[in-house]
Amino acid sequence: MKKIAIDLMGGDYAPEEILAGALSFAKENEDVELYLVGIEENFKDVQLPKNCVKVVTDDFLPMDVKPTEAVRRRKSTMYVSCQLAREKKVDAVVSAGNTGALLACATFVVGRIKGIERPTLAVPIPTKNDFCVLADAGANIDVKPSNLLQFAIMGVEYAKLLGKDNPTIGLLNVGTEENKGTQKEKEAFQILKERFGNQFVGNVEGNDLNAGKVDVVVADGFHGNIAMKTMEGAAKMITELIKSEVKKNIISALGALLMKPVFSSLKNKLDPKKYGGTFFIGVEGVVVKAHGNSNRTAIFNALKVAKKGVEEKLPLKIKEALLKCAE
Amino acid sequence: MKKIAIDLMGGDYAPEEILAGALSFAKENEDVELYLVGIEENFKDVQLPKNCVKVVTDDFLPMDVKPTEAVRRRKSTMYVSCQLAREKKVDAVVSAGNTGALLACATFVVGRIKGIERPTLAVPIPTKNDFCVLADAGANIDVKPSNLLQFAIMGVEYAKLLGKDNPTIGLLNVGTEENKGTQKEKEAFQILKERFGNQFVGNVEGNDLNAGKVDVVVADGFHGNIAMKTMEGAAKMITELIKSEVKKNIISALGALLMKPVFSSLKNKLDPKKYGGTFFIGVEGVVVKAHGNSNRTAIFNALKVAKKGVEEKLPLKIKEALLKCAE
Structure with a gap:
C-alpha cells in the first residue's frame, strides 16, 4: 500500500481546502493510505475514511516563514510530514506551504539522495x-x-x-x-x-x-x-x-x-493547477510542492502527482541515473 | 537641421526594405537630413529626395558577425554610420544589423559618455x-x-x-x-x-x-x-x-x-515593430537598434525614434542625470 503524508496547514486556503482535497482523494484512491498531518482542531467533527491516518501536532508554519526557521520548528505540520518520510513511514509528502521552507525540510529532514548536490524544483x-x-x-x-x-x-x-x-x-x-x-x-x-x-x-x-x-x-x-x-x-x-x-x-x-x-x-x-503540484527532485522520498493558492482540486491533483511519483519510483530512478552518469 | 545616418546594409531585409523605409521617412520629414550609408549598387536607379545624402563605402557586415570583427571592419556600412556620429556629422545612427556588432560600434566608435561604465539596451x-x-x-x-x-x-x-x-x-x-x-x-x-x-x-x-x-x-x-x-x-x-x-x-x-x-x-x-527600434543609451550620440527582421514600416518607425531622441537631446539628458547622481 502506498503511503502519502499531507500537510493540512500549508497553503493560502489551509486547512479547509487542503482537507477537502485530501478527503476526496482518499475516497477515490483506496490503494493509498493517507496521513493527514494537522493540529487538533483540523479534525473536529470530521469523519475520516478508513484509509486515512490522523497525525496530530501543535505547531504550523506561516506562509512567509524563513527556511532556517522551518527546519528548527520540529513540531510544525510540515516538519512532521517530512519526518514521516525520513522514517520511511510514508513514501511521499505533499505540502502547499512556503516553497523555501519545504525545500529546506525536503533537503534536511527527508534528506538528499547521496551524490545530489542540490535537489531541484x-x-x-x-x-x-x-x-x-x-x-x-x-x-x-x-x-x-x-x-x-x-x-x-x-x-x-x-x-x-x-x-x-x-x-x-x-x-x-x-x-x-x-x-x-x-x-x-x-x-x-x-x-x-x-x-x-x-x-x-x-x-x-x-x-x-x-x-x-x-x-x-x-x-x-x-x-x-x-x-x-x-x-x-x-x-x-x-x-x-x-x-x-x-x-x-x-x-x-x-x-x-x-x-x-x-x-x-x-x-x-x-x-x-492542472498538474496540482510539482516535485522537489533529488531527495530520499517523493516530495510534492503544491501551489500556495491551491484549492481542493489542486490538492487532489497534487496528491495524484505524488502517487504517480511513488508508483514510478522517482527517487530510485534518480539514483540509477546518477550511477549511470558516474560510470 | 537634424541629421540621421541609416545603415542600408543591416537587417534581414536589407537593402530593399531599409531603403524603402528611409526614403518614405525622408519625404515626410523635410526637417531631417538623412545620410544613406550603403554600397554603390544600393543607389542604382534610385531617385533621392533633396534631403538625402549619399554615403558610399564598399564593405558591409553579415548578420552573424562577431562584435570584435565589427569594430575592425572600418569600411562597413555600420562602422561608417557610427563614424559619422563620432565626427558629429550626424546626430543619430539607425541600424537593423547584428545587435552585438552595433553595441560594439556604438561603444567604441561613437564612444561612451564619460562616466558611463556600460551603455544599455x-x-x-x-x-x-x-x-x-x-x-x-x-x-x-x-x-x-x-x-x-x-x-x-x-x-x-x-x-x-x-x-x-x-x-x-x-x-x-x-x-x-x-x-x-x-x-x-x-x-x-x-x-x-x-x-x-x-x-x-x-x-x-x-x-x-x-x-x-x-x-x-x-x-x-x-x-x-x-x-x-x-x-x-x-x-x-x-x-x-x-x-x-x-x-x-x-x-x-x-x-x-x-x-x-x-x-x-x-x-x-x-x-x-510598433516602436521600430530602441536606443543604445549611454553613448555620445543617438544610436537606434532596429529589429533584425525590420520591414519598411519598422525602419520608418526606427527613424522616428531616432529623430525623437535627437529632439529630446537624450545623450545630454543622460549626462545631466549622471552629474545629478554624482552630487
Missing part, C-alpha cells in the same frame, strides 16, 4: 503541442555548472515519468550559439554535451520554452524563476487585454461568446 | 494599460551593482522621453522581499534605495513586468534577455493556440471573425 511548462520540464524553476538561484548537469539528469527522469520517451535537453541561455552566456553557461554547455551527446540539443532561448523546442530545459534557478513568472505575467496580460477589449463592443462580445470553447481550452492548457 | 515592454522600460534587455549579460544603478538612471531618462513624468523603478529579482537574490541584487537594492528613495519601489518579479507594476525595470542583461524573449514566446504560443482551436469548429471561427477588432488591437499592442 522541476516544473512542467505548457508548449503549443505538449509540455517541457523546466529544471531548476527557482529553488537554487546561484548554481555551479555541475549543479546544472544534475538538474538535467533529474529533469530527464521527470520528463520520462510524464511520458516522454527519450527527452531532449536544452540549456537556457541568451543565444543559441555554443559560446553564449557567462563562464558558467559555457562550462555547463561542454559538460552537458559530453554527458548527453546528441540528446543535448544545445542552448535554447526564452522564446524556445513555450515553443517546445526541447523536452527538458536546464536553467540556473534565477533564470528559471524569471522565465516561469514572466510567462505567467504575459498570459495574464493577454487574457485581461482580450477581456477589456471585448467589453468595449457588443459584436466582439458576441464573438467571445461563440469562442467560449476556445478560451476554455486555452485556460485549461495554461492552468498551472 | 533599453526596451519598452507592453503592459496592460501602458508600457514599462526594461534596462538592460540583453546588451550586458554579466554586470556589477554599480552598472545596475546606471541602467536605472538611463532607463528613467528613456521613460521620461516616452512621456512618463516621474517614473518609478523596480529591480528584477526572484521575490519582492528586500533580501532576495544573489549578493549582486542585494547590493543593487541598497544602492538604488539610497539614490532614488521612494522612486525605487523595490524588487519586482517576472510577472510584474507585463502587469506594469513599475515604469522602469532594472535588470542584469541576462535576466532581461530571458524575460523579454520568454514574453515573446508566451504571446506567440497563445496566439497559435487560439488559431488552431478556432480552426476546429465553425462556430468558434465565426466568433473569431466577430472578434477581429479585438485581435487586431491586441496584435498592435504586442507588436515589437
Whole structure:
C-alpha cells in the first residue's frame, strides 16, 4: 500500500481546502493510505475514511516563514510530514506551504539522495503541442555548472515519468550559439554535451520554452524563476487585454461568446493547477510542492502527482541515473 | 537641421526594405537630413529626395558577425554610420544589423559618455494599460551593482522621453522581499534605495513586468534577455493556440471573425515593430537598434525614434542625470 503524508496547514486556503482535497482523494484512491498531518482542531467533527491516518501536532508554519526557521520548528505540520518520510513511514509528502521552507525540510529532514548536490524544483511548462520540464524553476538561484548537469539528469527522469520517451535537453541561455552566456553557461554547455551527446540539443532561448523546442530545459534557478513568472505575467496580460477589449463592443462580445470553447481550452492548457503540484527532485522520498493558492482540486491533483511519483519510483530512478552518469 | 545616418546594409531585409523605409521617412520629414550609408549598387536607379545624402563605402557586415570583427571592419556600412556620429556629422545612427556588432560600434566608435561604465539596451515592454522600460534587455549579460544603478538612471531618462513624468523603478529579482537574490541584487537594492528613495519601489518579479507594476525595470542583461524573449514566446504560443482551436469548429471561427477588432488591437499592442527600434543609451550620440527582421514600416518607425531622441537631446539628458547622481 502506498503511503502519502499531507500537510493540512500549508497553503493560502489551509486547512479547509487542503482537507477537502485530501478527503476526496482518499475516497477515490483506496490503494493509498493517507496521513493527514494537522493540529487538533483540523479534525473536529470530521469523519475520516478508513484509509486515512490522523497525525496530530501543535505547531504550523506561516506562509512567509524563513527556511532556517522551518527546519528548527520540529513540531510544525510540515516538519512532521517530512519526518514521516525520513522514517520511511510514508513514501511521499505533499505540502502547499512556503516553497523555501519545504525545500529546506525536503533537503534536511527527508534528506538528499547521496551524490545530489542540490535537489531541484522541476516544473512542467505548457508548449503549443505538449509540455517541457523546466529544471531548476527557482529553488537554487546561484548554481555551479555541475549543479546544472544534475538538474538535467533529474529533469530527464521527470520528463520520462510524464511520458516522454527519450527527452531532449536544452540549456537556457541568451543565444543559441555554443559560446553564449557567462563562464558558467559555457562550462555547463561542454559538460552537458559530453554527458548527453546528441540528446543535448544545445542552448535554447526564452522564446524556445513555450515553443517546445526541447523536452527538458536546464536553467540556473534565477533564470528559471524569471522565465516561469514572466510567462505567467504575459498570459495574464493577454487574457485581461482580450477581456477589456471585448467589453468595449457588443459584436466582439458576441464573438467571445461563440469562442467560449476556445478560451476554455486555452485556460485549461495554461492552468498551472492542472498538474496540482510539482516535485522537489533529488531527495530520499517523493516530495510534492503544491501551489500556495491551491484549492481542493489542486490538492487532489497534487496528491495524484505524488502517487504517480511513488508508483514510478522517482527517487530510485534518480539514483540509477546518477550511477549511470558516474560510470 | 537634424541629421540621421541609416545603415542600408543591416537587417534581414536589407537593402530593399531599409531603403524603402528611409526614403518614405525622408519625404515626410523635410526637417531631417538623412545620410544613406550603403554600397554603390544600393543607389542604382534610385531617385533621392533633396534631403538625402549619399554615403558610399564598399564593405558591409553579415548578420552573424562577431562584435570584435565589427569594430575592425572600418569600411562597413555600420562602422561608417557610427563614424559619422563620432565626427558629429550626424546626430543619430539607425541600424537593423547584428545587435552585438552595433553595441560594439556604438561603444567604441561613437564612444561612451564619460562616466558611463556600460551603455544599455533599453526596451519598452507592453503592459496592460501602458508600457514599462526594461534596462538592460540583453546588451550586458554579466554586470556589477554599480552598472545596475546606471541602467536605472538611463532607463528613467528613456521613460521620461516616452512621456512618463516621474517614473518609478523596480529591480528584477526572484521575490519582492528586500533580501532576495544573489549578493549582486542585494547590493543593487541598497544602492538604488539610497539614490532614488521612494522612486525605487523595490524588487519586482517576472510577472510584474507585463502587469506594469513599475515604469522602469532594472535588470542584469541576462535576466532581461530571458524575460523579454520568454514574453515573446508566451504571446506567440497563445496566439497559435487560439488559431488552431478556432480552426476546429465553425462556430468558434465565426466568433473569431466577430472578434477581429479585438485581435487586431491586441496584435498592435504586442507588436515589437510598433516602436521600430530602441536606443543604445549611454553613448555620445543617438544610436537606434532596429529589429533584425525590420520591414519598411519598422525602419520608418526606427527613424522616428531616432529623430525623437535627437529632439529630446537624450545623450545630454543622460549626462545631466549622471552629474545629478554624482552630487
